[in-house]
Amino acid sequence: MRLLFILLSVFFGTTASLLAQNRAVVGQVLDERKEPMPGATVTEVGLEKNATVTDVQGNFTLQLRGTSNKVTARTIGYLPKIVTVTAGSKVTIQLSPDVKGLEEVVIVGFGRQKRITSTGAVSTIKAEEIRSVPTSSIQNTLVGRLPGFFSQQTSGQPGADAAEFYIRGANSLNGDNKPLIVVDDVEYDYAQLSQLNVNEVESVTILKDAATTSIYGLKGANGVLVVTTRRGRIGKPRINVTAETGINKVIRMPKFLDSYSTALLRNEAVLNDAYGSSQAPVMPFSTDDLKKFKDGSDPYGHPNVNWVDAVLNNTSSQGRYNIDISGGNTLVKYFTSIGTYSQNGILKQFEPIGDQVNTNYYYKRFNYRSNLDFSPTKTLKLRFDANGRFEAVNNPGGVVENEGLFYEIGSYNYLAPYAMPLLNPDGSYSYSSYPGASTTSNAIINPMYRLGNGGYKRDIKNNYNLVVAADQGLGFITTGLAAKIQVSYAGNNNEGRDLSRNGLPVSKYDPVTNSYVLRGTRLPVYGISNTNDAFNSTTIVTASLNYDRTFGDHHFTTLLLLNQRNYINKGNVPINYRATTGRLDYDFKRKYLLGITVARNGNDVFQKDQRYGIFPAVSWGYNLSEEKFFKKALPFFDLFKIRGSYGLVGSDVSFPSTVESVIQYTTTGSNYYGSTTTEGALVNPGITWEKERKTDLGIEANMFNGKITLSGSYFYNYRYDQLINQNGVPSILGQDLPKRNLGITSNAGADGVISYRKSKGDFRYSLSANASHAKNKIIFVSEAPDYPYQAQTGMPLGLEKGYHYTGFYQLADFDASGKLKSGIAAPRGVVIQPGDLKFQDFNQDGVIDDADVTYLSRPNLPTTTYGLEFSGSYKGFTVRALVQGAFDYALRVRSVGSGDAFVGNLNSWNLERWTPETAATATYPRLGVAGNAFNTSSTISDFWYVNAGYVRLKSVDIGYQIPSSWLNKIRTVQSARVYVSGYNLLNFNKMGKFQQDAEIASKSTGAAYPLTANFNLGVLLGF
């Protein structure tokens, strides 16, 4: 490695030293502890283009060309300092840290700004704060830490547990509210982001308002998440090794009733269903059956199996290992990292020994990154980044239910407790047959057999990225001007490999005759198929001109940028996108701030004459704390800024890949009469992107020498021109209508964070609280509601139509003959009986039918989410803990997860069913098998909506930095830290009855892999 540095130094360095002249200043920059400070910029005052950077020892040499005889030294996180120098003499400059946070830098689109002069709504987190959180996906670590960030983690499956997230909630009728994700200026999707190794990340920033997102034009309306990765800094080579290992423990494993209770309730249900029938029903279980279930005297004829225990473990393991090397000198800086991540599933091992077919869930990932910066001349910077990921996600192949193993486990039709014995007396596997059992032939086979011998479904993903950039200072034209060109390429290659076999031979043991009934005779061979193959690539070329200059009290920053993007997805028509963007930021004495952005974007999806749109935004800020009167009145404020922005941003997600100008006919079909020609849907050539007007008002304050920092925003977003279906046109038109840009919604809310920092001797701690609130509303959709109370306008996004639950039908509602009294509304077509769910009759026609459904309940996305974070350190000890919660949302449970009796396996909620005796306390309708669909979750009603909401101890990290005095014995190790960390450690919610997690997707069928709490032990060694 060292050899390479020397070579590079020789190559790039020699010519530079030839220019040395006489008026040289030699010096060293030190930090507050008098340690050398490498990488600090030293500039001659009055001649900003004459600058140099300190080396590893903090030393610099600067040729003075001007007359001021002063130099400025500056570096991030420190206050700049001006000193007077004399040519030929040595100077020492000591910098003090920026405790007031005035020089703090924030990331914005295509650049950085000082926090004090920034006018946008931005939240940032440094990756070192989240690096030890034991989860595979970066988005899972952000919730509760960034105001304005909303997320939902709907699954705990290794490799598929990444949370969905939104910035400032949702505002699009098109369902796609995903923010734009930009990693080092390359666009990523949710999945790619989740593959990123957090060890490679420097910071994560979300851009929330028009001032910061309009630069992304027609891609910015959903907000932008910007990730920057780590880069080398001037300094000695430093090697970090991290090793972590941990376990994942299921937070809530579903529990079901045993065979006896289930059989008893099945009889009750069958009896209930025959209410009002002229004949008595046939009971599925006799008293003899019940007795055998109860005493377990006939384990093969009357089995009683806990399938959860039989198939699943409670815990699984995970591991994470990283090595990175970074450092650099004035010519080259480097950051190189490799890492692996692996996480196993909770399936027990059933595959035959020596089979070598891993059927368990797992996630394996390998990440690599090399970020290189070259400075061949003083004004030219070259960047070369190469990074990528290989990963594999595994699923068991023997699962026959589309929704997955967890559906089967919860399902009465697949795995009732009396489905079959765990194993036959001879150790072979059986198959199921019982009232209500699945009829699919492969589904009746013992799941342990299928899981061990049914192969796997594996997704293999390869992702590779290259970025090449050159940044040329154009100081010879005018001070502060620079040009930059960047070309990036991102490619994804995904393949699916399925290994499967059906029709495993099983046998049913008959204890009466002591004989077996065979079903299939031979173990079939595996079949292999390739599925889900995907290829896509994005090439982005960006060229920009930057101009940053101060004239006296006036400071200008301008950016002129050309950006074009070519996206290829398999055999689809490529999509091309081009943007020209201009941006001007101006401040006067850092007191009055103004920002103007204009983006002109085009996308060739749209018709030629309406391909380009202009997205302007204006923002302003006023640093009151820079005013004399303010300083006098409220001297404890280090910073007090009010700011605002207003602008237009667009969104082109989920648009057709081509927009036609005339109706297309299809001539490819055929039937028995010959080839067919069909008219395509009517067209709307005028399709355009969604637009959002974003308004944001905010304050930012730092107080008491940076002890308290505070920022907050109010926002109002008005989204219009949303491409939606035209629902008001009669169907006798006879053709599908094109979508039109008609929809309008709004989204308003506020978010903010306040933190307090204190240090006393060796003890330092900080407390931080943040909260986010966002509430949306539909202002216009093209609708023709059947009845006025079924209108969607005025409701929040994402509601479902269903019945409003008002209680149970009680005995008093029926006459002596068991008939419902007249005047009580009821559905037609079913025999209503006591204990059935009763719904509101909205149109008061005495009949409960589809005319009585309305939009129900609350949306699935929380309107409010918050986080409380504590971090503290004492000598080598550090503690960091985050409590996170969300509320004001609902989710609809259904099917096997909700306790839909005899669709799902029976659980404790079903025991709270209505019976004449428990009429007053019942929380579940009377049991039935197929009697009244209105009692089941297949009929949507708010009975099945749960007011979700949760609080979690989201993450904890306790570490100890081993003192360097101990390490002296081991000479090669320069630093060592050991830590324990946890994720989802404590969980509070009211979802226990529904056997699911509070973040699970609405309409959940109970098929989700349960969320896990993760515990981790790690060590970080520096060499």
Added chain:
Amino acid sequence: MMYIMKYLNSKDALLIPVAIIILLSACKKDFLEQKKLSAIDETAVFKDSVRAKGVVNNLYSNLGMSFNSRRYNNTPLDAATDDAEPNLYDNGIASYYTYKLSNGAINSSNVDKDVWNKSYQMIRAANIYIKNKDNVPLTADTKNFWLAQVKFLRAWYYFILLKHYGGIPLIGDKVFEDGESINVPRSSYEDCVNYIVAELDQAAVFLPTTYPVGDSEDRRITKGAALAVKARVLLYAASPLFNSGARSDDPDHYVSYAAADNERWKKAADAAKAVIGLNVYSLYNLGAAPFYEQFLKNTPRDLPEAVLVYWQPANTSNNFYVENSANPVSRGTNNGYQGLKYIPTQELVDAFGMKNGLPITDPASGYSDGDNMYSNRDPRLTYTVHYNGALRYMGGAFGDQPVYTYTGVIPTSTNRSVTSASDDGMYRPTGTPTGYFRFKSMNNFGTGSGSELYRPWTLMRYAEVLLNAAEATNEYSGPTTEVYDWLKSIRQRALITAGTNGMYGLKPGMTKDEMREVIRNERRVELAFEEHRFWDVRRWKIAPQTENKETHGMEITRDATGKYSYRRVVVRKHTFTNAMYFFPIPQTELVKSSALKQNPGY
């Protein structure tokens, strides 16, 4: 310029050529102009006779949408009558549209819009053809032939709408555009009938009576099809539902004629006789079981009885189309198997008389419930339903083996036919809730893959034409010799014994009312599972009786010695309200179109 010179002298100039190349390529003017996709629009289609013919071919695609054996949740419309039930052991039963159609839960908000939407889509496609018909480069004869098909097909889709909803908006040759205000009122029932009949008459002129054997076009419609559909439209129109005088709840006469008129029966009779008079159709009478075998034929020349046929696309799952939702599971699981979705009722079984032609209610018939109740029955019973012990091919070396529907003690065996009741029997999860399975028009496949058999759907066959003629003639002229002869020919083909008097069990000298009942029962038995019962009970106005009661199944319990006991069990209570004579106009259409009015009762 100075700057540039200086620039060129500096070593930074290295970057200039690179920068210029990148910027030039980036600024390529046509970067957003790369899409050149071929397009076919309306003009291109109708300039090209092959593509234009494709428009006509496409109109055939939904010919069988109402007849479809798997129309609603894999069940046919018959599953919403007293002939059959949707499978009550299925967890999703309540969402079955045929379930709602027979329990009174149907309303304008939950009504299935398949027919409303699909028919108007087809009508639009037909109108587009008619708009462009003169642009197609064809000879006058061919133009007329194609236009005749288009007119027939458009009339057929209107008729499908008419039987569901009563009078519907007639839009003529109109092709609506996006953004056009569409607010067309319904036409009266009478206007719709007249329009459809006139269109069929026009089509019939240019349609051939037959196609030469082996002609590549021989699956297209014929003159006979146009006349037969006309006869059915007129038969429906003459029926009591429409032809009983003015209805106070139907001032616009959307679902009734303004006045009753017995002459409508004559029109219907004449129309049916016109089809008979073509002398091109005959009852299929080949093989040992002609009634069964006629449905397994798949070339036009083997279909002498077929009047109107939908040639569904041939592919593996279509080749098992009916079996895949009606097979007993012991013979099921063919490619595309949906599970058992519907089953025949005891009511349908009881409608079948004896081999001697007498109804089972006749004391002379020799019928009683018990071990022999399926013996000596109308041979059509065996080919319409599977009852306990009915034979079905098993596969492998087994050959034909019984299908068992009993409950109780099931013997153990490695032969699946012996244990068939564990899969197919009553109260088994995969079994039949009524004790029966459909067999009509299903092939006698074995388990597993079996050999495929392509079968078209016969939407109208000559037996129906005869029954249409018989019904209309009896209503107009009473039970004439003609009426007897038509019924006898049907019973003869069914292999009912002629009897010593050659009357095939028909009572000589019946009154008009007696004959009406015989014809109605003959229709039920002969045309079961062919989309007739649902419409027949409505147009005859007998649905309040037939569709308002409990349906039944036959519970057969086997004891350990193999002895059976029998019990009729209630399967489900049906509910019929007066509104249900017609489908409700979908509420979503009513709110979008102020001129559209709802059917009475909804």
